[in-house]
Amino acid sequence: MNKINVAVIGVGNIGKHHARIYHENDKCNLLAICDRDRKRAIKTAKKYNCSFFTDYEEMFNEKEINAVSIAVPTFEHEKVALKAFEYECHTLIEKPIAYSIKSAKKIINEAKKKNLILMIGHVERFNPAVIKAKRIIEKGEIGNIISMNSTRVGLFPPTIDRENVIFDLAIHEFDIYNFILNKKPQKILAMSGSPLNNNIQDYAEILINYGDTIANIHVNWLTPVKIRKLCINGSKGYLELDYINQEITIYKTNLDITEFKDFKDFLKLSKQSSKKNIAIKYKEPLKEEIKNFLASIKNKQNPLISGEEGLSALEIAIEATKCCTNFQ
Structure with missing residues (x-):
């Protein structure tokens, strides 16, 4: 498999570090970042020499993205993850997996249906x-x-x-x-x-x-x-x-x-x-987490932290x- 094309949705406190680490990793290409805060999106994209978006569906339509980190508020995890799955994207979701058990199970089931990697970011x-x-x-x-x-x-x-x-x-x-x-x-x-x-x-x-x-x-x-x-x-x-x-x-x-x-x-x-x-x-734990996520995609193997384990913590x-x- 060639380099994995990645994107980050949400570049606030933790998402900006996902962007930094992807940019530093030679196993992937950071194609885009997306954030509803336009100024923050522009600033982050400029720093890491990638495209910026304020609408993640527009990003998925314009860019050929293989994998995405989701670092938006927890109550938005479900809708963003399901949209990523529609575009056949492997997904790393920041903890917790979702805001409710129902949402978490829906995310897990959809990833399995699409045969996509789903990893939950319990960084410790x-x-x-x-x-x-x-x-x-x-x-x-x-x-x-x-x-x-x-x-x-x-x-x-x-x-x-x-x-x-x-x-x-x-x-x-x-x-x-x-x-x-x-x-x-x-x-x-x-x-x-x-x-x-x-x-x-x-x-x-x-x-x-x-x-x-x-x-x-x-x-x-x-x-x-x-x-x-x-x-x-x-x-x-x-x-x-x-x-x-x-x-x-x-x-x-x-x-x-x-x-x-x-x-x-x-x-x-x-x-x-x-x-x-x-x-x-x-x-750096987050760097190790992202390395595991990318390796799971490349080698078609289960990530260290599954959706089910994220559900247990939730x-x-x-x-x-x-x-x-x-x-x-």
């Missing part, structure tokens, strides 16, 4: 630290997973349209938890609030029962520092993962006393562990949001 799955953590856990280095705790916080994003913090941030963790544990939740509990915007939940605490593992997620748009961390407690050790810096630290228990006689013994208990920093080669997000609504 391509984070080298996550991939390494998965391997460490599969080798049994920290034993059986007892609990998982994630913190994903930071200031309110400049462009959020209709999505709450659960759909924007927590959905990353839903996908990672499903991936690491290789199972789906049995029960979900959640609480949230809206101190910044009465119409949108901007912080949430989510508790998920995975059977043998309990998982907790803390997300908000309030904390004045960006934090992306995952802590995993196992029967043989403890793993800390920093998504941003792509770092992993493992602590293993080496207890030689089971009770303490005085305060000195008590302090010893807190020191009876070994610490190991895991070496990880830094990579189902948790919807259930968590319902729990919050019922609680309030």
